Amino acid sequence: MNVRAFMPVLLATAVFGCGPAEGPDALTNKQVTSPPSNCNAVCHSATSIISPDPVITNGSGSAGKHVAHVSDIGFDCEKCHLGYDSQITHMNQQPETGPAVTLVYFDSTNPPPALWTKIQGPPRTGTCSNLACHGTDTLDWYGTDTSSYQDCVTCHAYAISSRRQVVGAQGDFGGNSSIASHHVNGSDPTNAQCLVCHNQSTHTQGTVRLRHADTGASIVYDPADLTSLEPFCLSCHDSNGAALTSIGPSAFRPFAGSTLGQIPYLGGTRVASDWGKSYGHNQKGLTCMGNGSPTTGCHANGHGSSHVGILARNMTLPVPADRYIENDYDLCLNCHSSYTGVRKEDIFGVRFGGAYYRGYGPGFNFPPYDIPSIHTKFRDQNNRGTGYPYDNSSIYIDFWLWGANSVNLHWVHIALDVWNYRGAVPSGVSCTACHNVHGTNNPYGMTHDEMGYQHYVEVNGDQYSQLNSISPYLLDLHPMNCTFGCHKPVEPGFGQASAWFESANE
Ligand code: HEC
Ligand code: HEC
Ligand code: HEC
Ligand code: HEC
Ligand code: HEC
Ligand code: HEC
Structure with missing residues (x-):
């Protein structure tokens, strides 16, 4: 079937387009399971040679990286194929891989020197390098490499999609000189320090999960309900510190840095009991985290702010x-x-x-x-x-x-x-x-x-x-x-x- 000829039929029957450019781009979102047509069968189908479904075939059936990025993380196609749907080589009834066609155009997350280097096959090969997310590693897209899942800082020294920059000069921690003394004092946290707080079981899938400091249980942070963070903050700022997640020599040194319950963090171990008392901002409808406006909280975020005490104002x-x-x-x-x-x-x-x-x-x-x-x-x-x-x-x-x-x-x-x-x-x-x-x-x-x-x-x-x-x-x-x-x-x-x-x- 000629894909280009078929497209108007699809549109006329009000079936949504299946080009990679539209909407949240997981191909599965674009599949139409009932007649008149199955979008995926036409665009990027599992069996088509000229328009293969990258998630299934990865182009060649070899171990490629679409599954890791599209199925597992849910990246937009446009993160790596920015504007490709309007390239002349798109939907031209020719296989899209091969040295003649450049398919990969990174979006602004990966500005130059981020590079896609195509190498003549077979087997089909190509490498990515200088990517914001993978640092200086050169990664073989069609090969069997797995990326070294690098330090948190390699990727989170940049804003990634909706996620703000966490470390570095514009980050939330010590690497930002306008931030004086905050969670994990001094310099930017190491991986191990990030992991004291973060549960990574669904990493990159859109939900921030935190670790209960005493039990390790996963706590889902719901940005629409700021009180969802209370059990997390209080699990550490209580009389037994971080009984389970501490990486320090004691539960009161969870980040192997400052000691909760000692000057200048004397109050750090009694917040939970105070919060449970009869008269306080808890009873006035406040919670730990917020922007300092009514019905929110006083602490800006889980990391650090330019105000003392991680305060929002x-x-x-x-x-x-x-x-x-x-x-x-x-x-x-x-x-x-x-x-x-x-x-x-x-x-x-x-x-x-x-x-x-x-x-x-x-x-x-x-x-x-x-x-x-x-x-x-x-x-x-x-x-x-x-x-x-x-x-x-x-x-x-x-x-x-x-x-x-x-x-x-x-x-x-x-x-x-x-x-x-x-x-x-x-x-x-x-x-x-x-x-x-x-x-x-x-x-x-x-x-x-x-x-x-x-x-x-x-x-x-x-x-x-x-x-x-x-x-x-x-x-x-x-x-x-x-x-x-x-x-x-x-x-x-x-x-x-x-x-x-x-x-x-x-
Ligand atoms: C993380 C980056 C990345 C993302 C996200 C991504 N791709 Fe790709 N894609 C690539 C790379 C790299 C290639 C290999 C290009 C080559 O061989 O020239 C490729 C190749 C392709 C190819 C040709 C090879 C094949 O498998 O048939 C198609 C079609 C394709 N991508 C479609 C998509 C679609 C549709 C999406 C969104 C659902 C998507 N890609 C998301 C990086 C990506
Ligand atoms: C003291 C606990 C704590 C530490 C340490 C910590 N985080 Fe967080 N992090 C949180 C909490 C709580 C949130 C959710 C609230 C927010 O957005 O700050 C969060 C949110 C995030 C987010 C989502 C940001 C967004 O824009 O939505 C990212 C990414 C992140 N952390 C990465 C890191 C990395 C990387 C490190 C280590 C360099 C780290 N965190 C260290 C507690 C922590
Ligand atoms: C290879 C790159 C990479 C590394 C390394 C990395 N992250 Fe991420 N992280 C991402 C991407 C990509 C997202 C998803 C951004 C988006 O599209 O929302 C993400 C999202 C997050 C989020 C937001 C919630 C979510 O999972 O969607 C948190 C929290 C987070 N990362 C913490 C960490 C921590 C802690 C580490 C180190 C243990 C780490 N990340 C290492 C790339 C990375
Ligand atoms: C794993 C333990 C742990 C968790 C969880 C935790 N904290 Fe802390 N917090 C600490 C430690 C330890 C310090 C002392 C600072 C340091 O060591 O760098 C601290 C310090 C603070 C400070 C004083 C910071 C300053 O600049 O002096 C505030 C405010 C604070 N935490 C609020 C929170 C809030 C709000 C949450 C929940 C989002 C939270 N904490 C979660 C361990 C934790
Ligand atoms: C030297 C101690 C002290 C300091 C400093 C102080 N307060 Fe008070 N404040 C009190 C006492 C005691 C009361 C209780 C009055 C009563 O009910 O008898 C009070 C009452 C209040 C009240 C209830 C209304 C009222 O005034 O009776 C508010 C609101 C308040 N303080 C806010 C603040 C704020 C904001 C600051 C800092 C700008 C502050 N206070 C500084 C001792 C203090
Ligand atoms: C995010 C909002 C918010 C912030 C920030 C805030 N408060 Fe309050 N506070 C309230 C509310 C709401 C009440 C109750 C007002 C009422 O009863 O109508 C209150 C009441 C009080 C009272 C009176 C309690 C009583 O029994 O009369 C004191 C004292 C107080 N706050 C102190 C402070 C101090 C000190 C700070 C700054 C460190 C502060 N608050 C920051 C929301 C806030």
Whole structure:
């Protein structure tokens, strides 16, 4: 049958074309099993000599590589035969192989010097070289070679189809100089390090599979459901580290690099238990990974980002002391801007001209946002004077530090020069000094359990809060990591801290 003559018939009967150019190009997609015609029987059929089905015959019946690339991986024909369907040699009733015809035109994944070299047969031969995916190897297409399945980095130093570049200067790890300290610290990961996380059982078939760090079970990552990654992240960031997949000398050194649970990764082994607690972003509909927008997560991806903590948006950490710049807290404030009650104005605002309005915050500046009435409960008044049932001797009248009777305590503390970021790096105070964003059992403001932060109601209905009697001694330990024991009940602290927040008396 003359293929060219037959094509219009196919089209007229609304059978879809079977040229290699169309759609997702697996030939099997183009087969029409019912009359009037079987597309594959006409185009690239298993038995045709002039238009063989490459997946079945590989041209000659010898062990070729179409099965590996088309059937197994699902590559488009166009990856290697870019634009070939419109070449004059296509559908000219001549076999398409042979020295006269160039069949192979690589797409942009394999720019020059990627090379297809045809060699006169028989047997029919030809080699590929300088390919993005196979590095410097020269590979015989029709021969019995199997490609040395090279280091992950050989192929993933490039974007491949929809998959982003993973290693190298534009990658996600240390080979990218704009990425400082992330999963697998320092340089780009080795194969073995990639395989701590990746299950390769269906490699290249379109699904990212990960390895449960304790059982090795395959975890399918579904990009449409970001929570699908939670069991993976938490399997390692738990109290027993990577019990099964570690390649290091201990379960806590899964990549044979940094040790989870030790400075600066002290928090690395308690994320899972914190995430399971009663009050946290888990209960607010968040998950580990996302872009920092509502209902997603805070960590950019499984590899690394240009922000600290693999975060999706900026947190300046350590944060310079005595300044307040919104962008230093961009991750928190950006997402919170979608929720009344937790916006930056709710946290740092006061009523301009009101009782809380005076310069006492970072660098002794005025609170930055003017709102109708103060919102944060993290506020304090020290001016009740005498005549009240609870006067200046009351437990909730603190050391009068800023000369301000009424203060927004968020504004007082932010960027104050009294914090050791990750227990080691001198820093201005940031949000996570007090808040456990992964979760806590303390119902008040997602504060670290270890702070023992409590609310109390007085007989007259006033309310105050206090650091409980044992915890102030621990403020200088993980996870609060204060530099000084400011709130120790005894000197040199300022005494056990408490904060009167209700009524606001603005
Ligand atoms: C990974 C690269 C690659 C992909 C993907 C690929 N091919 Fe090929 N194809 C080749 C190479 C290399 C040859 C050998 C060319 C030669 O011998 O001149 C070839 C040869 C052919 C031939 C002639 C030899 C034969 O087997 O009959 C046909 C027809 C062909 N390909 C069709 C397709 C179709 C249709 C698809 C998509 C379903 C496809 N190819 C996908 C690389 C590829
Ligand atoms: C700490 C665990 C971890 C390590 C180590 C790791 N990955 Fe990943 N990788 C993930 C996770 C989780 C995803 C899915 C989420 C995402 O896209 O980041 C992923 C996604 C990918 C993707 C898909 C990217 C895309 O654009 O969809 C590729 C490719 C990949 N990893 C390759 C590698 C290679 C190669 C290495 C080693 C150089 C490596 N990974 C190391 C966890 C890891
Ligand atoms: C010979 C080239 C090559 C090597 C070596 C290689 N990959 Fe891939 N990888 C690919 C291709 C091609 C894809 C599919 C890209 C696409 O079309 O989506 C892929 C896809 C992936 C994906 C996305 C999910 C999937 O499987 O479709 C992950 C994750 C991945 N590779 C991880 C790795 C890791 C880890 C290693 C090393 C152990 C590795 N790859 C080695 C070529 C390679
Ligand atoms: C196999 C164990 C393992 C898995 C799985 C794992 N991590 Fe980690 N993670 C580590 C180790 C170890 C470190 C310490 C950094 C290092 O060793 O390079 C770390 C560090 C981090 C850090 C701090 C990074 C920094 O820049 O300081 C974050 C954030 C993090 N992981 C989030 C995640 C998220 C989100 C996931 C799931 C997508 C995840 N981890 C999965 C082992 C793991
Ligand atoms: C991806 C979105 C998102 C990000 C990022 C985010 N949060 Fe939240 N956060 C929320 C939501 C949603 C709530 C609940 C708001 C509500 O109750 O309406 C919340 C509430 C809170 C609360 C109040 C808890 C309570 O009990 O009142 C604190 C404290 C908090 N977040 C701290 C932080 C800190 C600190 C950061 C930055 C490290 C941060 N959040 C980043 C979404 C986010
Ligand atoms: C010095 C400790 C400390 C720091 C630093 C801190 N907070 Fe708070 N925050 C608290 C306490 C304590 C509460 C609980 C108030 C209450 O319920 O009594 C709170 C409450 C909140 C709330 C609930 C609403 C409110 O204000 O009552 C949000 C939202 C919040 N903080 C976000 C943040 C963000 C974002 C940062 C960083 C920009 C931050 N906090 C820094 C201690 C702190």
